[in-house]
Amino acid sequence: xxxxxxxxxxxxxxxxxxxxxxxxxxxxxxxxxxxxxxxxxxxxxxxxxxxxxxxxxxxxxxxxxxxxxxxxxxxxxxxxxxxxxxxxxxxxxxxxxxxxxxxxxxxxxxxxxxxxxxxxxxxxxxxxxxxxxxxxxxxxxxxxxxxxxxxxxxxxxxxxxxxxxxxxxxxxxxxxxxxxxxxxxxxxxxxxxxxxxxxxxxxxxxxxxxxxxxxxxxxxxxxxxxxxxxxxxxxxxxxxxxxxxxxxxxxxxxxxxxxxxxxxxxxxxxxxxxxxxxxxxxxxxxxxxxxxxxxxxxxxxxxxxxxxxxxxxxxxxxxxxxxxxxxxxxxxxxxxxxxxxxxxxxxxxxxxxxxxxxxxxxxxxxxxxxxxxxxxxxxxxxxxxxxxxxxxxxxxxxxxxxxxxxxxxxxxxxxxxxxxxxxxxxxxxxxxxxxxxxxxxxxxxxxxxxxxxxxxxxxxxxxxxxxxxxxxxxxxxxxxxxxxxxxxxxxxxxxxxxxxxxxxxxxxxxxxxxxxxxxxxxxxxxxxxxxxxxxxxxxxx
Ligand code: ATP
Ligand code: MG
Numbered sequence: 085x086x087x088x089x090x091x092x093x094x095x096x097x098x099x100x101x102x103x104x105x106x107x108x109x110x111x112x113x114x115x116x117x118x119x120x121x122x123x124x125x126x127x128x129x130x131x132x133x134x135x136x137x138x139x140x141x142x143x144x145x146x147x148x149x150x151x152x153x154x155x156x157x158x159x160x161x162x163x164x165x166x167x168x169x170x171x172x173x174x175x176x177x178x179x180x181x182x183x184x185x186x187x188x189x190x191x192x193x194x195x196x197x198x199x200x201x202x203x204x205x206x207x208x209x210x211x212x213x214x215x216x217x218x219x220x221x222x223x224x225x226x227x228x229x230x231x232x233x234x235x236x237x238x239x240x241x242x243x244x245x246x247x248x249x250x251x252x253x254x255x256x257x258x259x260x261x262x263x264x265x266x267x268x269x270x271x272x273x274x275x276x277x278x279x280x281x282x283x284x285x286x287x288x289x290x291x292x293x294x295x296x297x298x299x300x301x302x303x304x305x306x307x308x309x310x311x312x313x314x315x316x317x318x319x320x321x322x323x324x325x326x327x328x329x330x331x332x333x334x335x336x337x338x339x340x341x342x343x344x345x346x347x348x349x350x351x352x353x354x355x356x357x358x359x360x361x362x363x364x365x366x367x368x369x370x371x372x373x374x375x376x377x378x379x380x381x382x383x384x385x386x387x388x389x390x391x392x393x394x395x396x397x398x399x400x401x402x403x404x405x406x407x408x409x410x411x412x413x414x415x416x417x418x419x420x421x422x423x424x425x426x427x428x429x430x431x432x433x434x435x436x437x438x439x440x441x442x443x444x445x446x447x448x449x450x451x452x453x454x455x456x457x458x459x460x461x462x463x464x465x466x467x468x469x470x471x472x473x474x475x476x477x478x479x480x481x482x483x484x485x486x487x488x489x490x491x492x493x494x495x496x497x498x499x500x501x502x503x504x505x506x507x508x509x510x511x512x513x514x515x516x517x518x519x520x521x522x523x524x525x526x527x528x529x530x531x532x533x534x535x536x537x538x539x540x541x542x543x544x545x546x547x548x549x550x551x552x553x554x555x556x557x558x559x560x561x562x563x564x565x566x567x568x569x570x571x572x573x574x575x576x577x578x579x580x581x582x583x584x585x586x587x588x589x590x591x592x593x594x595x596x597x598x599x600x601x602x603x604x605x606x607x608x609x610x611x612x613x614x615x616x617x618x619x620x621x622x623x624x625x
Pocket of ligand 1: 279280281282283284285286287397398399400401402420421422423424425426445503504505517519520612614
């Protein structure tokens with residue numbers, strides 16, 4: 085089916101995975117670089133602006149000690165260790181030590197409130213949790229509702245306290261532990277990450293150590309191939325999400341590239357420009373929402389010169405507006421990629437390899453068999469809409485939903501994992517993302533994805549943010565409704581509604597224009613910055 089340029093099809097057919105039987109993420113991302121040479125691993129900028137640097141040698145020594153401490157404590161392989169911390173040194177150490185003892189790391193986003201924490205901690209049955217003073221403030225009132233949680237560690241205290249043990253005291257108590265062989269199997273579970281919860285309640289996706297190897301080709305493509313050991317990678321996406329952990333932190337360290345850690349209390353465009361400029365960030369993953377906020381902000385080349393070489397973006401539709409903006413303002417073609425917590429980085433653009441196409445999420449990444457299939461798992465002809473699906477087995481694919489065998493089974497038709505997203509493929513192999521199953525709008529017999537309309541709206545000079553849904557209509561089944569956040573200083577009016585409608589008719593398609601427009605102050609977003617369209621649908625009932 086792929087008749088793309090020769091480089092692509094050649095590499096596609098020649099690609100083969102080399103997944104060893106035994107493989108451990110901590111060895112691959114840290115210990116293999118810890119040769120006493122002082123190679124830089126992590127630059128951390130604190131809230132006070134103070135910058136600290138850490139080497140792979142230090143990370144290996146500290147994570148060895150922490151692993152020994154946890155084993156002495158009785159924490160075992162297979163136990164779930166919750167990491168309720170923002171980007172930073174202790175977060176990385178907790179991940180490394182978890183992998184070293186064959187336990188399962190369960191990252192938790194620091195903005196989670198009590199309900200989200202309680203659900204994930206009880207669902208996973210985590211025995212251990214690492215957090216800081218601030219996290220303890222959220223967690224301690226919940227303690228009596230978390231019967232399976234045995235050990236609580238605090239990352240920012242030097243001494244054990246009544247409420248929690250000190251992570252650094254545990255490390256200090258086990259200096260230079262005996263060398264350990266990290267002989268987990270590539271298929272052994274390593275990470276439990278919950279999905280974003282965009283369509284309902286979040287599900288725990290359990291991944292094996294091999295998930296990192298499965299990510300590498302896609303990460304490489306989305307950054308126009310990564311140079312070993314050079315540059316500096318950073319993302320505002322927290323390492324608690326698959327995008328921060330497995331698209332940035334761990335792949336960067338696999339390649340020996342240092343990573344910048346910075347914890348945003350709240351995403352801030354000006355702080356982002358400053359941070360990337362001051363540290364000379366070369367490769368970054370910026371989700372579309374972050375890009376939209378950067379586009380709205382002021383940036384001057386003179387004030388904040390950048391060393392950026394690549395920007396990868398995914399998690400939501402990117403759209404032509406952001407692509408054009410980055411090309412013009414930053415001189416960079418953003419590489420859009422596509423994936424999900426259960427099976428990530430399977431489609432990507434790569435401007436160094438083939439020209440990107442606005443509205444297309446890229447081509448199947450070599451190593452992954454991605455196709456458009458119907459409900460029965462039959463591959464669709466090019467140009468026909470269907471499920472975006474990935475064929476098992478695949479190293480990047482999850483082991484299953486945590487203790488939800490039925491949900492895991494329902495995710496597959498035969499050996500095809502159905503992503504729950506609709507798409508189309510053209511004869512050159514480019515895949516177009518149409519929309520999530522529930523978000524595709526049926527109007528007067530047309531099937532309309534929200535992405536291109538939202539992108540068109542973003543192209544109007546008065547629009548800051550936009551989201552599009554279908555609302556029931558007796559005549560047309562559904563009609564398109566747009567929720568719009570206007571740019572500062574712009575007043576809503578009937579004339580503006582008309583103008584925006586005309587703009588979409590002209591720019592996108594006459595049959596796709598939003599018959600209903602509602603101006604709002606903000607859009608409902610997940611903690612990962614994705615628009616929750618089902619909340620908008622509820623609002624419109
Ligand atoms: P939940 O599964 O809990 O409802 P979620 O699907 O948002 O939440 P994630 O696994 O974080 O959780 O997100 C993956 C989804 O994000 C994909 O299935 C797809 O719908 C969307 N997505 C990812 N990349 C892109 C992209 N490039 N363009 C459009 N949508 C994307
Ligand atoms: Mg999902």
